[in-house]
Amino acid sequence: MISISANLNIMIKAAEKASKSVIRDFGEVEKLQVSKKGPFDFVTKTDKHVEKILIEELSKIKKNYSFITEETGIIKNIDKENIWIIDPIDGTTNFLHGIPHFAICIALQSKDEIVSGLIFDPIKDEMFFAEKDKGAFLNNQRLRVSKKNSIDECLFSSNHEGVKFSDLNMRYSGCAALDLAYVASGRLDGFFHNNINLWDVAAGEIMIKEAGGIVNDIHKFEVNKIDIKASSAAINSKMLENLVNF
Structure with a gap:
């Protein structure tokens, strides 16, 4: 069993909760491809909605941490040394065109160093995560980089x-x-x-x-x-x- 920190546990739960609306909205995008208005406004709303869920979930436990987010920008709270860094949907253009290759991203920066990170691909149900000095994992399987040298x-x-x-x-x-x-x-x-x-x-x-x-x-x-x-x-x-x- 992998031992993860309380902070990473919050990140995983927040990403899983936010992914429900991402998956639902992704299902709607195909219908919007053929509409006159198109899916752009809809996807922008999804981005903002997902970011709102992530901020709310992360703030429940760590009320004083600050944020750097794609949609909102910098949110300064009491604790300025610990910062959540959020991208609600990385790969928005793929999402917009109905291409199932995008991710929810959360990282925690502490004293100018990234100490934990999560990249969740909700369509393939692949949860990549890592913590400083604890290794990197995909759905609880240890990750190692390639050894190819040619x-x-x-x-x-x-x-x-x-x-x-x-x-x-x-x-x-x-x-x-x-x-x-x-x-x-x-x-x-x-x-x-x-x-x-x-x-x-x-x-x-x-x-x-x-x-x-x-x-x-x-x-x-x-x-x-x-x-x-x-x-x-x-x-x-x-x-x-x-x-x-x-």
Whole structure:
């Protein structure tokens, strides 16, 4: 049995509660694809509704913690050293088009360090989570990064700009959080992206580190202008060589 902290337990429960409305609304998106209004306004409401649930659930136990969220921004409470970082739906464009590849993301930052992270894919029912010095897990199974050390055998992910820049074997999934979770689980070997938001990568950063991978220092950047390069330990130096001008 895995031992998890009280904080991670709250995060899991909050994500599970919020996922119910995400799954229900995702079922409605297909109907809206063919309507004149389209699904955009509907998805924006889902985003805000999910964020509201997460804030409410996390605040029930930790009333004084602060927040950084995608929709609301910074919420300063009494405790400014402990901060919940939330992305209610990472991969909103996928969600909008009825593509089942998106995630609910929650991380906890304590004294400028990410100490726990959760990435929940509600459609595939995959709960990725990690805590500092306790390892990374997928649905209670321990995660380890890939051990492949030949770059030609590796698979990397990025956004549109990263895919255009690199001649590596690339994928572009539209969900940075799941890309990072997939690096932690060995499905992908590396991920890189410039000018990305903290809420997209905070949970994935600790997940990859706890799964034995390497992530550059994301805390030296502004919260909405982060350049991240993350990979397995085995391929990190070769990936960075390939990205020297990125």
